[in-house]
Amino acid sequence: MRASSRARSSTAPSWRNEGLEGAWYPLSRDASVRIAIVGTGYVGLVTGACFADLGHEIACVDVDPEKVDKLRAGQIPFHEPGLDEVVARGLESGRLRFTTSLADVMDGAQFAFICVQTPPANDGSADLSRVEQVAADIAQYIQSYVVIVNKSTVPVGSRDFVEQIIRRRLPSNVEFDVASNPEFLREGTAVFDFMHPDRIVVGTASERAAGLLTELYRPLGAPLIVTDPATAEMIKYASNTFLATKISFINAIANICDAVGADVKEVALGMGYDARIGFEFLKPGPGFGGSCLPKDSRALIRVALDNGYDFHLLKGVLDVNDEQHRVIVRKVERLLDGVQGKTIAVWGLAFKPNTDDTRDSPAFAVVRLLMDAGARIRGYDPVVGEGSFVSAGIDRAAGPIEAAEGAHVVLVLTEWNEFRWVDFPKLHAAMATPVIVDARNLLDPHSLRQMGFTYEGVGR
Numbered sequence: 001m002r003a004s005s006r007a008r009s010s011t012a013p014s015w016r017n018e019g020l021e022g023a024w025y026p027l028s029r030d031a032s033v034r035i036a037i038v039g040t041g042y043v044g045l046v047t048g049a050c051f052a053d054l055g056h057e058i059a060c061v062d063v064d065p066e067k068v069d070k071l072r073a074g075q076i077p078f079h080e081p082g083l084d085e086v087v088a089r090g091l092e093s094g095r096l097r098f099t100t101s102l103a104d105v106m107d108g109a110q111f112a113f114i115c116v117q118t119p120p121a122n123d124g125s126a127d128l129s130r131v132e133q134v135a136a137d138i139a140q141y142i143q144s145y146v147v148i149v150n151k152s153t154v155p156v157g158s159r160d161f162v163e164q165i166i167r168r169r170l171p172s173n174v175e176f177d178v179a180s181n182p183e184f185l186r187e188g189t190a191v192f193d194f195m196h197p198d199r200i201v202v203g204t205a206s207e208r209a210a211g212l213l214t215e216l217y218r219p220l221g222a223p224l225i226v227t228d229p230a231t232a233e234m235i236k237y238a239s240n241t242f243l244a245t246k247i248s249f250i251n252a253i254a255n256i257c258d259a260v261g262a263d264v265k266e267v268a269l270g271m272g273y274d275a276r277i278g279f280e281f282l283k284p285g286p287g288f289g290g291s292c293l294p295k296d297s298r299a300l301i302r303v304a305l306d307n308g309y310d311f312h313l314l315k316g317v318l319d320v321n322d323e324q325h326r327v328i329v330r331k332v333e334r335l336l337d338g339v340q341g342k343t344i345a346v347w348g349l350a351f352k353p354n355t356d357d358t359r360d361s362p363a364f365a366v367v368r369l370l371m372d373a374g375a376r377i378r379g380y381d382p383v384v385g386e387g388s389f390v391s392a393g394i395d396r397a398a399g400p401i402e403a404a405e406g407a408h409v410v411l412v413l414t415e416w417n418e419f420r421w422v423d424f425p426k427l428h429a430a431m432a433t434p435v436i437v438d439a440r441n442l443l444d445p446h447s448l449r450q451m452g453f454t455y456e457g458v459g460r
């Protein structure tokens, strides 16, 4: 790997690689560039709005006209803290605009970022059909040199795949480069993460594309790794699946803690002080979810298999994750002596707090198992929309106490802060039986038990 990093405060070019040593590509005379963003989901919208905030001219395209209309009116189609302000600033300055026309965004663009979804196909592999479509469409509109940047999470070889598609369809001999630039932002803190990345990874063999991307990202002052495309694509999968591994590992440890009477919170603390381990992603719960960790784990297992390696470890990570849904359900069943005919108040449906994203949320997996066992579910989530409740068959309540009215148990499935400050004496009075299963270890067991609740967390 040709890689280097620099101190965050440095203004020196951020990579020094053999062959690319010292190369510098000024972006434009006034350092503002035109950037096309394809796809205005969590990644695309944050990328576009933040680049506009950094002074560039951004045109975002999406195939969803409703989404585009909303964005033009300054409405954010999903919950992401702080994003509305950045989008509003971009719209007001005229540096950020939205359209459904790819031709329009490609007009004069120096970079085109592909930020479309790559959901799992039936065999677990990443479905690249949208990336393929975008590449084919982009090819028709390239009029002068442009760097096509793939930010979607894609398997190894996808950068080459995109380049081949474009080359096949390019009407003229115009120059272009394709680079891989995986995104590491987290929903819930996406704006902060984009503006303060731990690292930026660029995968390209082109000195010109590497130089331009280095200049584009320079204001963020983050360590930059310029490497070959396959390595860049692997860095993304390896990072996400390592995080998934940490979560399944601590869930397994939590289950053992439950059996032997140890406290997993303190175990994680004791582990985390070891600098080789760290504190992050050592919180047990109902299993990992969201639009990335489960699908990227399945995709990497597939990539490995297609290349002759059976990734047993990662399969185990997914098995532990599935089993964790049942661990939570068994806790509820044991405490209620079966759930048939019981009312369960579910607090939280989002896969984590500060987002309304319910894609692959463990909350739904747990709810489904409880419903199959005959329970009635009433739920509350501060930001998840009505549609998610309806499609899961969950009665939606206006607040956490309303959800628990006459319920036999409160089941905490997302660690929203507002659940810490519930009026617990009022909750106690509202419930048929005062039982709390805290699948996120969010609440204080001691004070709840003193108030007369039966409390059970995970591994404590």
Ligand SMILES: NC(=O)c1ccc[n+]([C@@H]2O[C@H](COP(=O)([O-])OP(=O)(O)OC[C@H]3O[C@@H](n4cnc5c(N)ncnc54)[C@H](O)[C@@H]3O)[C@@H](O)[C@H]2O)c1
Pocket (backbone or CB within 6 Å): 038, 039, 040, 041, 042, 043, 044, 061, 062, 063, 064, 067, 115, 116, 117, 118, 130, 133, 134, 151, 152, 153, 154, 183, 184, 185, 186, 187, 291, 292
């Ligand atoms: N969500 C995250 O936290 C996150 C973090 C890092 C990386 N990623 C990766 O980034 C990619 C995008 O993820 P996301 O969560 O932003 O997806 P998303 O589903 O929120 O958004 C994708 C957007 O692309 C649009 N789109 C689809 N086809 C299009 C086309 N042909 N032309 C224009 N627009 C099109 C969709 O309408 C949608 O608005 C995925 O590969 C994902 O794995 C996601």
